[in-house]
Amino acid sequence: MREMLAVTAALTGQGLGDSVALVTDGRFSGATHGFVVGHVAPEAADGGPIALVRDGDTVTLDLESRRLDVEEDLEPRRAGLRHPEPRYASGALAKYARLVGSASEGAVTG
Secondary structure, eight states: OOBOHHHHHHHHHTTOTTTOEEEOSSBOOTTOOSEEEOOOSSOGGGTOHHHHOOTTOOEEEETTTTEEEEOSOOHHHHHHOOOOOOSOSSSHHHHHHHHOOOGGGTSOOO
């Protein structure tokens, strides 16, 4: 799970911190600024909603109920979703990638 500090710093550096919301399945440190929503699950790698959003889509963030909804029909996009090849074919990182669960469950292997 990537750390998003560089991304939020870039948005703030460009003067976009008050006008852009960053929605990601990544994580944030305590130094993050702006309107950010992280740890969206299921993650894009698992076909979560972030993997299916396209430019021009209407996305609703309901912070109270902790929901992200996309108004477009995502099922045709889900059917065409292709996952990248794993970076590691063997070793400890390959095993971890095969066994790890969602970040919403603690990203554990048990």
